[in-house]
Every structure is written in C-alpha cells, then in structure tokens.
Amino acid sequence: MNDVVRKVRNLTTDEKLHLVIGDKLGTTADGSAVVGTTEKYVPGAAGNTFAIPRLGITSVVMADGPAGVRIDSTRKGTNRTFYCTHFPIATLLASTWNSALVHDVGHAIGDEAKEYGIDVLLAPAINIQRNPLCGRNFEYYSEDPLLAGKLGAAYINGVQEMDVGTSLKHFAVNNQETNRQNVDVRISQRALREIYLKGFEIAVKESRPWTIMSSYNRINGVYASESHDLLTTLLRREWDFDGMVMTDWYGGSDAVAQLKAGNDLLMPGRKSQYDQLQKAIAHGDLSRKALDINVGRILRLMSRTHRFQGDQYTNQVDLKAHAAIARQSAVEGMVLLKNEEKTLPMQGIQRLALFGCTSYRWIAGGIGSGNVNSAYTVSLVEGMKNAGIAVDTVLQKRYDSYIQDYYDHAAPPQGPYARFLSVALPKEMYIDKREIARLARQQDMAVITLGRLSGEFIDRSIRDFQLDSAERRLIEDVCETFHAQRKKVVVLLNIGGVIETASWKAKPDAILCTWQGGQEGGNSVVDLLTGKTTPSGKLAVTFPNNYEDELSAANFPDDAPQITFNRDKAEQISSERKNIDYVNYDEDIYVGYRYFDSFGKAVSFPFGYGLSYTTFESRGASVMQKGDVVTVSVMIQNTGLYAGKETLQLYVAAPKGQLNKPKKELKAFAKTSLLQPGQSERVTLSFDIHDLSSFDEAASAWRTEAGIYRLFIGNSSNDILSSLSLRVRSYQKKVSDILAANGQLNNLK
C-alpha cells in the first residue's frame, strides 16, 4: 500500500474535510484581506493547506506569481528583508518568442520560491488576451493559444525543475475582470476547444503542472470550478492530467459540486464550505469515496514538496544573478515598432531630453496579485545614467517635483481591494513650447515615455486605451519642435496592455514598445537604445487601429462598475446585465489576427511584428513529413551590420472545405541564436499533422479536411518570406461532447 493511500485511510472525516479546504477556514468570514495573512509560514504568501502533524501531513504553502514570487519583503521582529526579483510581465516574455529564455526565467523564479519556502507558485496565467481592455492582460501571454501554451509550458518546466509546483491558471476563459467571480461566458464549443482551452491543453501535455487553478467565471452557465465536463471529462480523462485542481480564491458557490466536479481543494477556505461539506457527507450527497479521491490528490501533491520532505530553505536568494536574468529577458521581449532613418540605435547622442512622467517613475509590472515586492525598479533616467548618457537636469527637476507633488496629494485607493490597487498615474505635465525649444537646441534627441498601469480586479476603459489630450499635445509639441532643429524623437511605451497608436505613430521617428520589463526595466531599455543589444521582440498581440475594430469590443465591458461579490453575505446578483452578468463570445474563433487577417481589416501593428537593427534573409525553405511530424526548415542569414536574432513564424492555411477556417493560423515558431553579421543558421519549425484539425461541433470531433495546405514562413503575420505546400490526408478524432452552450449563439461563422 503506498504512503498516500495509507494516510487517507488513517484520516478522520473531519480531517479530510479540513484538508480539502484551505487553512483559512473560519477566520475570514467576510472574505477580506486574506492574501498576505499566511503569517505562520511565509508572510505575504497567498495561502496554504491544512497540516495534520499526527500523521506527518504538512502544509502546502502557495504564493503568487507570475512575474516573480509575491511575498512580503519585510517581517515583524527582524530588520532583514525578503525581496524577490521582479521579472518582466508575461506579455513581454511572450514577445520574446523564446521558449528557452522563458524556461530560464521560470527556473530563477522557482529557485526563489524554493529558497523562501514556497511549495507551489500560483502561475503561470495563460488566458487568451481576448480584448485589449482586460485589466490582467499583462499577466497573460498572447491572443494566440499556441504561443501562450508553448511558453506557459516552458515557464512551468523551468519552475518545476526546482521541485516547486506550479498552478496553471485561470482554467478557463477568464478574459475579463469585471464581475469575474460571476460572469457567465457564453461561447461555442469550437471557440473553447480551438482558442480558449488549446493553450491549457498544450501546457498540460508538455509540462505536467503539479496543480491547476480553476477560474472564477461560469462557462455556459456552470462555474468553472463546478464543471465536471471541464475538470474531469476534459482535463483528467481527455488530457490525462494527473495533478491537483484548486479553486481561485473564493471561487464558485457550491462546495459539494466543486469536489464532485474534480476541484480537489477550495482556496483559501471558508467556514461555510466546511459546513456544506459536512452536511453533504452526513446526508450522502457527497460520497466518502469521492472525498477520498480529492484528499488523495492533495496528499500526493503534498508528498512532492520540499516542506514535506523536510528540506530546509535558506531565505537567501541570489538577487544579483536573477537581476541579470530579468535585465536580459526584458531586452529580448521589447518590440521595436518604428525606426525611421536609422534613428536607433542612438549614434553620437550624448545628451537627451526625457519627457513623460513615466521616464522618471518607470513601471516594472502590473498591480494586484501579479505584483512583486522587489527591492527597486530601475527607471529610464537611472538606466541612462548607468550607461553614461546625460539627461537635461532642469527638465528632470521639473518632473521630479511635479510627480512628488502629485503623489503627495493623490487620494489613496479605496474599497475592499485597496491594498492591491495603486494611485492612478499622474497626468502629463504641460511644458510650454519655449521650454521645449530650449531643450531642442541644447539636447541631441528627445525621448517621450507613455505609461499605463493596470491590474487585477478592474478592466481598463477605452480612455485608458486612447491617449489623452495632454499626451497628444506632448507628442505633437516635442516632435514639431525637435524636428525643426533636425533632431529626432523616440517614443517608449511602458505599458502592460495594448494602446492606440494609429493616430500619432507618424509623428515620432522611432517607437519602442518596452512593455513592463520588471525591476531592471530602465537598464534593459537603454541596452536597446544604445545598440548594446539588437531588438528581437515580436508582438504576441495585435495593435488595432481603433478599439472598435476589435470584434470583441461589441461584447466587452467598458467602464463597468467595480463589483465585489461576497458569497458569505449571499449578495443578490442580477443575471441580466450584458457584459457584466453574461458575455457573449460572438466573435467565436476570430480572436486577434485570426479576425484582422481573415477579414482584411487593417491594423496599426500586426501580430508577430517587430523590427530589428539588422536585416535577415531566408533561403532554401523545405518541408518534410515523418510519421505525424511535419518539419519545415529554412536558412536564415544575418545580412545587416549588427549581431541579432530573428524569430520565424510558421502559419498554415487550409484549402477551402466544409469547415470555416481562419485565413491562416500559427502552427510553430522558432528563434535563431545570436547571429553575427554574415552568419547563417538553419532553423527548423515542427508541428504535429493533427494540429491542423479544427473542431467540428456537429461531429464532436477534431477534423482535418484532405487537400493541399499552404505553409507560410514569416517574420510577422503580414510579412511572409516563403511559402510551401503540403498534401494532407483527412483525419477525424471523436472527443466528448461537453461544455455546450445552452442557447443559440450569434457566432461569426
């Protein structure tokens, strides 16, 4: 008999009920301020499971990610600090298109988790970036499931090599923050299978996460955490997931339904759940056998942890080495969007005028549980100084005092989530044209940083997507005045989610989307501006011309009220409010480039796009199939003047058939190593032939239609370097008919 089975046998029913509910039971009936109260083990951790010392059952301690380990940096009774490294946000990591790099970031985060006594890291989060306004897009990877799934798997493999578990989240279809705990996502089986579940399927199969976190929302009427279809039929039976499933914090409403569905652990734990479960066991509504299955999975997870194995943790991490990883990974995910007349890398530039409040208060990442308590954030002005580049100090002083004054008087965030929120960013300071003219005369170049801060609990508004009048004026005045002196202007986007670029992008000479690169952000940006490193990031999400161009805009909340939902108070919830109580995914599978590309809609910057300082040429593309694996290979040569890396993207277009398919879909990607000028490399891109199938709802099957498929090798979704063709045989694989929508969906088919 194995140890876990023996332990389950020796437990009392009361102990089992405690085990399936996180160890916050009874202490937080009002549901507030739970994260950060796991003082006993690791202050600032998000939660832990119940320990039963008489049987040697230890707690499993969990802390948030994904941009690093989220714990408190200070502790009562000691002057020591417990900082963690703030790594780049997931959207930036996705823009590296570099699985090995994401793996290494995961590895470093896993190391910090291990040394701080964390057993399970609550990351990565691979929900699809369905709409630019989702407040949590910064924690997510991409609008494309293949990219999100592959990079999510790389991150998980990196963390778990340290024998620290991960929790792949939020499973599934958690694409908005507005009323996230209750919203009903109404969606077709096809969009679920091909877009919203696909990334999870890839990550589960390629990295075997120790745990999965079910999401708050409902899917076609059923809470994700209560969905047997999702958590058992699909996840465990179809995908062979053998780990443990936990709820998101306070997710779902019916503890009994959750356990029966295969959601083993209810986090962070509430007294009402204990009462519900006890009653259900007494009345036979929940069988002891079912409970034992949940308990067994929790114990199996526990038995894998360092804490259970008695390994000591040091509370010492190599912050210096990890800062170097943060700096280098951020460099690789920043995307050069525009570079007229070789504005970048800066040549012969000694002195700069830095505009925009964000240049002086750089944003490392987003807010909410995805924030990290790091020791510092390198701002752009600090990054410049570190590289020996002078900035105009009169302008710097003006900004410093403007920003200080703003924060001295700004109202702190209010409401139940206040401790997770942050004061709004200051509006841009007005600088009159005479002052700009002085700067244009005295300085060699202007840099303007635009910043955005978003996070958990609140979606962004259309206003946040757009530039406000102060930002527009700043760009206009600086460009006009500097250009009059024949000096260049570079705009930096220190953002966590997509913003509007189409209306103003013609004005500056160069635009670099720096995303939010973690604590070393300012240094990373300067590495690129000075040409120490050549940009190689590519967009993992489309930048549309207008917000309204997004197909999902018709069905996404804008300026919805902030909603707090507390089940213990049995708050009454309406079910009528469009985009709040329910949301129709009418765009179906046409998310991101799948829409823009298929329907010929112009965009500002397409998916997969990103410039370099050097140039690449490709030749000799070929395709071969061995068994089920298709491999495309191509020679890439660096034909420019700078050492650099190139990302190749393989898109596949299906022949016309019965199934309605996007114009083309990403099926593989690969990045070269650092190529010196003149150097060549053979790049291979592989995929499984069955990955060409689409989900046929009528047959409840993955189906490929026979014919000649076109394979496009591009360095962007709209820049195809070469194309090949492949004869494909028909294929069909029946799967369970699950997660169906209740009524008619108004899908775009």
Ligand code: BGC
């Ligand atoms: C978030 C999760 C997080 C959990 C624990 C929830 O509010 O949605 O992503 O892991 O809190 O902090």
